[in-house]
Structure formats: structure tokens, C-alpha cells
Amino acid sequence: MITTCLRSVAALISLVAIAACSSKAGDPARQYGPDPYLPEPHAYLMPPMRVPEAVDWKAGEMPTASAGLKVEALATGLEHPRTLYTLPNGDVLVVESNGPGTEPFRPKDFIAGKVKARAGAGAKGGNRITLLREAGDGRPELRTVFIDHLYSPYGIVLVGDTLYVANTDAILAFNYVPGETRITSPGVKLTNLPAGPIDHHWTKSMTASADGSKLYVGVGSNSNITENGMAVEEGRAAIYEVDRLTGAKRIFASGTRNPTGVAFEPQTHQLFAVVNERDEIGPDLVPDYLTSIRPGGFYGWPYSYWGNHVDVRVHPERPDLVAQAIKPDYGLSSHVAPLSLLFSDGQQLSPAFANGAFISEHGSWDRSPLNGYQVIFVPFVNGLPVGKPIPVVTGFLGKDNETVHGRPVGLALDRSGSLLVADDVGNTVWRVSAMQSGT
Amino acid sequence: MLAQEPYGKVRSSGSLQGSRARPLLHRDFIGAGGVLLIAAFGTDYMYYTTALWQWANFSAWLITAGLIVTLVAVFLLLLDFAAGRAGRLNTGSFILVFAAALLSLVNAFVHSRDAWSSVVPQGILLSAVSTILLVIAGTRGWNLAMSRTTGDRP
Numbered sequence: 001m002i003t004t005c006l007r008s009v010a011a012l013i014s015l016v017a018i019a020a021c022s023s024k025a026g027d028p029a030r031q032y033g034p035d036p037y038l039p040e041p042h043a044y045l046m047p048p049m050r051v052p053e054a055v056d057w058k059a060g061e062m063p064t065a066s067a068g069l070k071v072e073a074l075a076t077g078l079e080h081p082r083t084l085y086t087l088p089n090g091d092v093l094v095v096e097s098n099g100p101g102t103e104p105f106r107p108k109d110f111i112a113g114k115v116k117a118r119a120g121a122g123a124k125g126g127n128r129i130t131l132l133r134e135a136g137d138g139r140p141e142l143r144t145v146f147i148d149h150l151y152s153p154y155g156i157v158l159v160g161d162t163l164y165v166a167n168t169d170a171i172l173a174f175n176y177v178p179g180e181t182r183i184t185s186p187g188v189k190l191t192n193l194p195a196g197p198i199d200h201h202w203t204k205s206m207t208a209s210a211d212g213s214k215l216y217v218g219v220g221s222n223s224n225i226t227e228n229g230m231a232v233e234e235g236r237a238a239i240y241e242v243d244r245l246t247g248a249k250r251i252f253a254s255g256t257r258n259p260t261g262v263a264f265e266p267q268t269h270q271l272f273a274v275v276n277e278r279d280e281i282g283p284d285l286v287p288d289y290l291t292s293i294r295p296g297g298f299y300g301w302p303y304s305y306w307g308n309h310v311d312v313r314v315h316p317e318r319p320d321l322v323a324q325a326i327k328p329d330y331g332l333s334s335h336v337a338p339l340s341l342l343f344s345d346g347q348q349l350s351p352a353f354a355n356g357a358f359i360s361e362h363g364s365w366d367r368s369p370l371n372g373y374q375v376i377f378v379p380f381v382n383g384l385p386v387g388k389p390i391p392v393v394t395g396f397l398g399k400d401n402e403t404v405h406g407r408p409v410g411l412a413l414d415r416s417g418s419l420l421v422a423d424d425v426g427n428t429v430w431r432v433s434a435m436q437s438g439t
Numbered sequence: 440m441l442a443q444e445p446y447g448k449v450r451s452s453g454s455l456q457g458s459r460a461r462p463l464l465h466r467d468f469i470g471a472g473g474v475l476l477i478a479a480f481g482t483d484y485m486y487y488t489t490a491l492w493q494w495a496n497f498s499a500w501l502i503t504a505g506l507i508v509t510l511v512a513v514f515l516l517l518l519d520f521a522a523g524r525a526g527r528l529n530t531g532s533f534i535l536v537f538a539a540a541l542l543s544l545v546n547a548f549v550h551s552r553d554a555w556s557s558v559v560p561q562g563i564l565l566s567a568v569s570t571i572l573l574v575i576a577g578t579r580g581w582n583l584a585m586s587r588t589t590g591d592r593p
Contacts, residue, residue: 043556045548106496107503108551227553229492280553315490315555 025283025367028333032388036331038306041281048283049112050368052397052404054120057426061405064395065432068350071393074420074431075140079126081422081429082203083340084412085156089178091133092414093146093156094422094429096126099202100152100168100195104228116365119404120425127151129165131181132429134414144181147174152199155206155217159244166204166217169195171242190215191247194235198222201236201258201276203339208244210269215242216252218259218273225278225313226302237301239273239293255299255325261341262293263357268383274338274359275328277305281313283367288338289328290359290378290385300325330385335364336372340411344377348417349434356380358392358419360408373397375408375421393421393432406430461524463582468512469536470581473573475505476543480566486558495558498566499550502543509540516583525584533583535576539569 025048030037065071075094083095103109116122127150133142147165155166163176165187172187193204201220208215221237222228239259241252258276265272271293277286278301286305298321300307302314307327310317332338340360347354356379361372375393378385396406406426414420418433479501486494519525546565550557 043552043561045545046551104496106551107499107547223553225553227492227495227557313552313554313556315559 025334025369025371028336028371029388031284031287031331031333033331033385034327034329036287036306036333037284038287038309039282039284041285041311044280047280047366048368049115049366050370051115051119051365052370052402053118054425055398055403055405057405057428062395063393063406063408063421063423063430065393066391068435069392069432070435072431072433074134074429075130075132075143076426076428078130078422078427078429079128080123080424081130081427082125082409082424083154083156083205084410084420084422084429085158086412086414086420087158087176087178090415091131091181092412092420092429094130094132095153095156095165095410096128096130097150097153098123098125098424100199102196102199104198119363119365120407121365123424125152127153129153129156133181142181146181147183147187152202154203157206157208157215159208159212159215162244164190164206164208164215164244166193166206168199168202168204169193171204171206171215171217171247190244191242191249193217193240194219194222198228198232200224200228203258203260205260205262205273207262207264207271210264213244215244216240216262216271217242217249218256218262220258220260220276221301224280225311227313233302239271252295253293253297253299255297255301255321256293257301260337260339261359263341263343265292265357265380265383266343266345267355267380270383272341272343272357274332274341275299276337277334278302278311279335279366281311282334284334287331287334288336289332290330290338290341290357291326291328292384294326297326298324299328306331330378332359332361332376332389333371335367337362337364338372339409342411342413342419343380345413345417348413349419349432352390353377353392357385358411359389360411360421362407362409363396363404370397370401373404373407375411375419392419393430396423461586463519463524463584463586465512465515465519465525465584466580466582468508468515469583470577472505472507472509472512473536473539473577473581475501475508476539476566477570477573479505479543479546480563480570483558483563483566487563490555492554495550495554498558498562499547502547502550502566506540506543506547509536509543519584524587526587527585529579529583529585532576532579532581535572535579536583539572539576542569542572 079096085093129147131146132140135141152168163174171190205218217240222232238254242249259273261274304322342358363373364371376389406423410422421430482497549562
């Protein structure tokens with residue numbers, strides 16, 4: 001009883017201490033690579049929040065690319081473009097989407113919702129896929145609504161003559177005839193995916209195995225850190241393997257809080273994912289990451305992060321699972337919000353980007369100074385990420401970091417090897433190409 | 440006849456005529472806000488024993504609602520003074536309710552955290568202390584000022 005009282009007093013004193021301290025974010029470079037710096041977690045009365053105000057790109061304004069590359073707008077005026085996909089004939093598909101808006105509302109959401117909306121996160125998605133056909137000069141010669149009336153779509157992949165689209169609640173299969181610019185037939189449902197109730201992390205990233213027999217789907221958690229209860233986390237925060245012909249599915253790996261991008265490394269055919277880690281325990285916790293995905297692997301969420309660092313917000317604790325938690329391969333630093341993972345394909349863009357992965361960083365909301373808001377390249381050697389990330393496309397933020405013109409989401413390489421970047425605040429698809437290449 | 444009696448002392452002027460106090464507007468709202476904040480301790484305790492998220496959700500809303508109702512009560516208290524209904528400030532009760540409201544405001548922020556840390560340990564501790572203060576204020580009648588009897592009017 002006395003110890004309980006003493007503990008209570010200590011808890012209240014620590015509360016006053018928390019109210020007094022303000023934690024400043026450190027250098028993100030300390031959190032790149034396999035062994036990121038991990039500070040002590042904090043419990044806040046008001047977690048740090050900083051979001052730039054969304055301001056449209058003015059005519060002629062655009063992001064900046066690294067040396068030797070140029071940027072131009074391929075398409076503008078889209079409705080919250082998220083995922084990009086290049087078809088074999090060179091047509092580019094743009095998935096225009098946003099969350100289904102089925103989340104619960106708590107007193108804190110008065111504030112959090114307003115803050116996130118400031119940076120354009122609340123805009124309505126088109127729930128459709130737009131097709132862009134490029135002309136030689138980089139301008140689209142054709143733009144059509146390819147598939148309409150979808151339900152918060154995100155992942156998209158073509159296998160043979162079947163186009164798979166991952167809505168937030170199901171994978172749909174569409175028959176695709178090469179060259180066609182509009183699909184009107186309704187898709188056939190391949191399998192359901194975990195969605196409502198709530199559907200907090202709604203995006204369903206998707207890729208296919210090299211032989212086309214299996215689809216891999218990233219399913220995000222239904223909360224930041226189980227604050228909506230454990231029942232709604234059943235089957236979430238996981239990467240699924242779906243049999244393409246039967247629709248049978250199983251959890252391939254788990255504990256991945258929000259796996260927003262999945263892709264196969266082209267040399268080793270190893271599955272990789274970018275994962276968005278948890279919020280509200282500090283500006284430098286927890287680093288988002290890029291990792292190879294082991295079959296049956298458990299990556300910590302919700303019980304622990306970066307291996308066996310226990311998150312005390314989760315109750316009851318599960319030391320047995322924490323002991324199994326796999327350390328991710330490569331830290332991207334905290335709250336950058338990686339949303340797309342794209343392996344490079346040879347040297348078409350630049351010799352520097354011959355071997356490795358492009359990652360779009362949508363940008364932070366609970367960290368000051370801001371982090372992310374760029375497209376980076378992570379070099380790979382022998383099928384594993386090595387060294388420091390290289391910024392490829394930057395300049396999405398205003399000079400004072402108080403405004404934001406765009407936030408990068410989907411990535412794709414077009415037929416000429418140029419990098420396409422979907423921008424869901426500027427509602428634009430940017431095309432980044434080599435300056436000297438005659439394309 | 441003396442409607443105020445069960446809730447607290449009615450200052451009597453001593454004369455038979457005009458001894459009836461005009462009712463205080465703020466009192467019932469202090470009571471209602473206090474009850475909401477006390478209820479949050481109940482739901483915090485349920486979350487502490489079950490770890491079922493809906494109890495923590497109840498707590499967050501009860502504290503928010505309790506604070507809003509208490510804020511309304513403060514405006515009504517000022518109105519009571521302005522209208523000459525209230526006499527002397529009931530210092531003891533005022534300090535109890537003020538302290539409970541202040542702790543509950545901090546507690547609203549603690550309850551804005553996610554999952555277990557929104558309640559254990561600091562949240563439920565703040566709810567418990569607020570509850571003790573409010574129960575004492577409740578036994579004193581919820582009124583933060585003495586009623587002024589009509590005979591008292593200067």
C-alpha cells in the first residue's frame with residue numbers, strides 16, 4: 001500500500017516534469033541505416049505537432065530534382081493521386097483515392113483532424129483510375145477515366161491479361177486488353193481484405209511475385225497503437241500472400257504497423273516493404289523503415305519497436321512475442337511517412353540510381369522540424385540496402401518550411417525510364433527525367 | 440418552503456418576511472459537471488481492470504463533457520453575482536471545485552494519449568484525486584457562493 005502511494009506520488013511528479021520539458025527533434029541522419037539512434041520514449045500531455053499549410057503550386061513552380069535531372073508536370077488537376085503504375089504499352093495509370101472516412105471520433109480528434117487537414121490530408125479522393133498516354137514530348141496526348149467507382153483503391157498490378165486493383169476492402173480483378181483506355185465491366189472480386197469497422201490505415205499496397213502466381217498485399221493497423229481495442233486489429237498490421245487463381249490468402253508476415261509499399265528486389269526476388277511506424281512517443285521515435293520480409297516473420301507492432309524495445313502503451317504485454325520481434329534492415333528516420341517503394345531498373349535515369357530503391361516520403365506531422373517531404377534513393381549492394389539515402393526530388397516545401405505545395409506518394413518508371421511521382425496535395429503527376437537523354 | 444435547505448446553509452436575515460433565498464443558477468451545473476468527472480474515475484477503474492478500450496473512450500468523453508458543463512457553471516456563478524443572487528463566496532467549496540477542474544483539465548490531455556498510458560498510471564490517479572475533492576464539495580452542497588436572501592439586499 002505504501003509503495004503504491006509512493007509510486008502514485010512519483011507518477012504525478014513525473015507528469016509535472018513532462019509538462020515542463022519540450023523535446024526537440026535531432027538530426028534525421030542519425031537514424032538512417034541498420035542501427036538507428038533510438039532515444040528514450042516520452043509520454044506527452046500534448047505531443048509535438050507541426051504541419052505546413054497547403055498552398056497550391058503557382059504556374060511554373062515545381063519540385064527540384066538532383067543534379068542532371070529535370071522535372072516537368074505530366075498531368076495536373078487530378079483528384080488526390082496516390083499510386084502510379086505503368087502498363088506494358090507505356091500507358092500510365094493514376095489511382096486517385098483517399099480514406100473511406102469511417103474512423104471513430106475522440107476529443108483529441110478535434111485538434112488532430114484540423115492539424116492534418118491543414119496540409120491537405122483531408123481532401124476527397126477520386127475513387128477512380130485515370131489513364132495517361134504520353135507523347136514524345138512528355139505531355140500526355142490522351143487522358144481518360146480508366147476505371148471509375150472504386151472504393152478507396154490503392155494497390156494495382158497487372159499479371160498476364162488481368163489487372164488487379166486493391167480497394168480498401170477487397171481485391172478486384174479486371175480483364176485488360178492491351179491498348180484499351182477504358183474498362184467499363186465491373187471487376188470480379190478475388191478476395192476480401194480487412195477494412196471496416198474504423199479502417200484507420202486504409203491503404204492496401206500490392207505487388208505480384210515474379211512468376212505471377214501470388215499477390216502480396218500490405219494491410220495497415222487499425223490504430224496508432226491499439227487505442228481502438230485489440231479486437232479490431234485482428235488480421236491487420238500484416239502482409240498477406242494471396243493465391244492469384246483461387247483467392248486463398250494467408251498472413252505472410254505480421255507486426256508491420258503500416259506497410260504502405262511492397263516490392264520485389266529484382267536481383268534476389270526477395271520481398272521488401274516500407275513500413276510507417278508508431279507516433280506520439282517522441283519526435284525521433286519510432287523510425288519508419290525499409291526491410292526485407294521473411295515468411296512468418298513478426299516485426300514487433302504493437303508490442304515492441306525496432307526489435308525488442310517495448311511500447312508500454314500496449315496492455316497486456318506480450319514478452320513472448322517481443323522476444324521474436326525481428327529488427328528491420330534499414331531505418332529511414334522518424335515520421336517521414338514512406339508511401340511508395342520502387343526498385344530502379346538499370347541506368348536509364350542516372351548511373352547513380354542503377355541499383356537500389358526509390359522511396360517517396362509523404363512527410364511528418366508530429367515532429368519539429370519537419371522530416372520527409374521528398375523522394376529518396378537507397379542504394380542496394382548484393383540485394384541489401386547499404387549506405388546513406390540520396391535525395392532525388394525535393395522542394396515540395398516552401399522555403400520557410402511553413403507552406404507545402406505538394407507531398408509525394410506513388411512512384412513509377414515510365415517506358416523511357418523516367419521517374420514519375422504522384423503528388424496528392426498539388427494533384428499533379430511529375431515526370432523526372434535525365435537532362436541529356438534525348439527522350 | 441426553504442428550498443435551499445437540503446443543499447446548504449441559507450443565510451437568514453432573521454425577519455419572517457423576505458427570508459426566502461432566490462435560487463442560485465450555478466449550483467446544479469456544478470453538481471452535474473462534478474458527477475461527470477466523478478463518473479470518469481469509475482470508467483478509468485473499469486479500464487484499469489479490464490483493458491477494454493471503450494472504457495478509456497468513455498473516460499475521455501466524460502472528462503471533456505464534465506469540463507464543459509463546469510465552464511458553463513462558472514459563467515452562471517458570475518451571473519449569480521451580477522444579478523445579486525449570490526452573497527459571499529463559499530471559499531472552501533470554490534477551492535475544492537477549482538482544484539478538481541484544474542486537475543481534470545490536465546487529465547483531459549493525459550486521456551488524449553493512446554491506449555494504456557491514457558489511463559494508467561497518471562490518468563486514473565488524477566481522476567481519483569478529483570473524485571475525492573468533488574465528493575467533499577458535493578457533501579457541502581455544490582454551491583460555490585452563499586445565497587443572498589432578499590432581506591439582505593443593501
